Amino acid sequence: MNYISINEIKAWDRFYRANFVNCLSGFKPASLIGTINKEHKPNLAIFSNIIHLGAEPALIGFINRPLAASPHTIANIEATNQFTINHIHPSFVSKAHQTSAKYQAGISEFDETGLTAKYRENFSAPFVAESNIQLALELVEIISIKHNETFMVIGSLKDVYLDKELLLNDGFIDIQKSGSIVSLGIDAYYSCLPVERFEHAKINTEPAKKQIV
C-alpha cells in the first residue's frame, strides 16, 4: 500500500488535487438542483455533496461551494426558500454535467441544455421532467462553514414524485431500477449494482440477509 502525506497532496497541481481529494469520500449521489430567482428565471445545477440529515423531520442538505464558485443556486434559495432535487439518469447525464458550466445569472440552464423544466402547483422552483425521482424542499437553515467558505444548505422535504413501481412494501426505493446515477470525483458518473440487503443489525447475531430487488 502506498503512503501519501497531506504535505505531498498540498504540493500537487490544484486540478490533480481536486480530482484526488474529491474521490476520497467515495461515490456520491449526483442530482440536479432546480431553483428560481425573484424575476422567475429558472436555474439548474449539478450537485454531488448531498446528504441525508434525518428522517423525522425529513431533512436533506447539500454543500454549496464558496459564493464566487457557485453563486446562483444558493442565492435563489435564499430569495425564494425553495429548491428541487432531481435524480440523474444515463440518458441525460451529459446535459446534467453541462449545467456545471459558469453560466451568467439569469441564464436558464434548462434552455442551454434542453432539459425540460416542470412546474407544479404550490411550488415555484422547477423540477426536471426527465428525472424519475423528484423532490421538493423548503429551506430551513444555511450554515456557513468558515474553515473553507462553503455552506451547508438544509432543506425540509415537502413533496416526492416517483413511479409507484419504484417503491417497495417496506419503504425501500429501488433506485437502481430508476436508473439514477452516482458520481465520483468531479467528472465521472456510474451506474449502481446491488450487493446485499440485511435485517437490522443486532449484537452477537449474524446479519440476516434480506431479499434484494
Ligand SMILES: Cc1cc2nc3c(=O)[nH]c(=O)nc-3n(C[C@H](O)[C@H](O)[C@H](O)COP(=O)(O)O)c2cc1C
Ligand atoms: C459532478 C459534479 C458535482 C458537483 N457538485 C457540487 C456540489 O456539491 N456543490 C457545489 O457547490 N458545486 C458542485 N458542482 C459545481 C456546480 O455544478 C457549478 O459550480 C455550477 O456552476 C453551480 O451553478 P450555480 O451558480 O447556478 O449554483 C459540481 C459539479 C460537477 C460536475
